[in-house]
Amino acid sequence: MQVLLTGGAGFLGAWICRRLSQRGDRIRIFDRAENRNIIAAIAGAPAAAACEWVIGDITDAEAVATAASGCDAIIHLAGVLTWACQENPARGAAINLIGTLNVFEAALRHGIGKVIYTSSAGVYGPQSGALPVPVSHYGAFKLACEGSARAYFADHGLSSIGFRPYVVYGPGRESGLSAGPTLACRAAAHGETYDFPYEGAAGLVYVDDVAAAYESALRHDAPGAHVFNMIGEQATPENVIALLRELAPDCDIRPGGAPMPSAPEIAEGPLREVLPDVPFTPLREGIARTFSFYRDGTL
Ligand SMILES: NC(=O)c1ccc[n+]([C@@H]2O[C@H](COP(=O)([O-])OP(=O)(O)OC[C@H]3O[C@@H](n4cnc5c(N)ncnc54)[C@H](O)[C@@H]3O)[C@@H](O)[C@H]2O)c1
Numbered sequence: 001m002q003v004l005l006t007g008g009a010g011f012l013g014a015w016i017c018r019r020l021s022q023r024g025d026r027i028r029i030f031d032r033a034e035n036r037n038i039i040a041a042i043a044g045a046p047a048a049a050a051c052e053w054v055i056g057d058i059t060d061a062e063a064v065a066t067a068a069s070g071c072d073a074i075i076h077l078a079g080v081l082t083w084a085c086q087e088n089p090a091r092g093a094a095i096n097l098i099g100t101l102n103v104f105e106a107a108l109r110h111g112i113g114k115v116i117y118t119s120s121a122g123v124y125g126p127q128s129g130a131l132p133v134p135v136s137h138y139g140a141f142k143l144a145c146e147g148s149a150r151a152y153f154a155d156h157g158l159s160s161i162g163f164r165p166y167v168v169y170g171p172g173r174e175s176g177l178s179a180g181p182t183l184a185c186r187a188a189a190h191g192e193t194y195d196f197p198y199e200g201a202a203g204l205v206y207v208d209d210v211a212a213a214y215e216s217a218l219r220h221d222a223p224g225a226h227v228f229n230m231i232g233e234q235a236t237p238e239n240v241i242a243l244l245r246e247l248a249p250d251c252d253i254r255p256g257g258a259p260m261p262s263a264p265e266i267a268e269g270p271l272r273e274v275l276p277d278v279p280f281t282p283l284r285e286g287i288a289r290t291f292s293f294y295r296d297g298t299l
Contacts, residue, residue: 007078171209205232
């Protein structure tokens with residue numbers, strides 16, 4: 001299968017590359033710049049070298065459509081995170097919302113039957129984990145993408161699966177407010193001090209479970225415009241610190257920071273009814289794997 005992976009140079013992209021390259025899929029990455037470093041660290045140098053690379057901006061509809069030519073499916077990850085949308089909402093909307101529309105239009109133009117894209121648990125505001133009422137521009141743009149995905153199915157029969165991961169953690173996650181659990185593992189592994197950037201409970205989902213969900217979505221035929229929560233295991237920074245103390249008793253990781261701008265309790269919903277093979281990595285195991293990666297480079 002030939003897959004277009006937008007935003008493939010980032011954290012989730014590297015883990016999806018790892019899974020797809022192990023299955024022999026051909027991967028074409030569309031990103032702002034060519035940077036194979038995270039993919040090489042996570043998927044290995046041969047997998048990184050084998051990716052075809054198209055440099056472009058997701059806001060450029062023609063560039064996205066050209067990149068999609070000859071592809072069987074699109075996995076759309078290109079986007080900017082919460083703080084970038086807060087700093088410059090218009091640019092955030094251009095990338096996260098218009099960029100997503102560009103991906104759906106490219107799929108229509110080339111008769112690509114499936115778009116798999118990334119929404120976020122940020123569609124939920126802090127008041128409710130059941131009704132999506134975002135209080136961030138980031139969450140608002142992601143929720144708008146979901147509505148447009150439903151419109152593409154209603155208007156053109158174009159199927160899609162959107163995932164709403166909560167806090168994704170694991171080797172390679174080093175930027176954003178919700179990088180806290182991963183950076184805590186890195187600091188503990190390196191014997192450094194670290195202050196958590198957020199407080200309170202959140203769903204922590206191990207990155208390879210998310211990559212597996214994308215892989216599963218590629219293989220399953222599920223007509224419609226689906227959206228699935230991916231929550232992982234609910235945990236506070238204190239829970240993560242307790243697990244790290246079992247691995248590194250002297251580690252100096254401190255809780256603190258601002259409350260997360262999304263609901264602490266969100267149900268997973270029907271993910272596994274449609275994609276039954278998506279794995280669930282318990283937090284204890286995911287934290288241990290992340291710690292080992294930063295201590296001795298093993299995955
Ligand atoms: N990491 C998480 O916890 C998390 C949780 C929920 C949703 N998501 C979503 O998953 C997606 C990927 O997240 P990630 O953690 O891999 O982020 P990342 O920042 O590591 O990767 C994003 C990639 O998108 C690219 N990109 C940004 N703007 C672009 C543009 N204008 N044109 C082309 N490429 C552009 C970047 O260069 C980068 O390679 C994003 O859409 C994000 O909103 C992430």
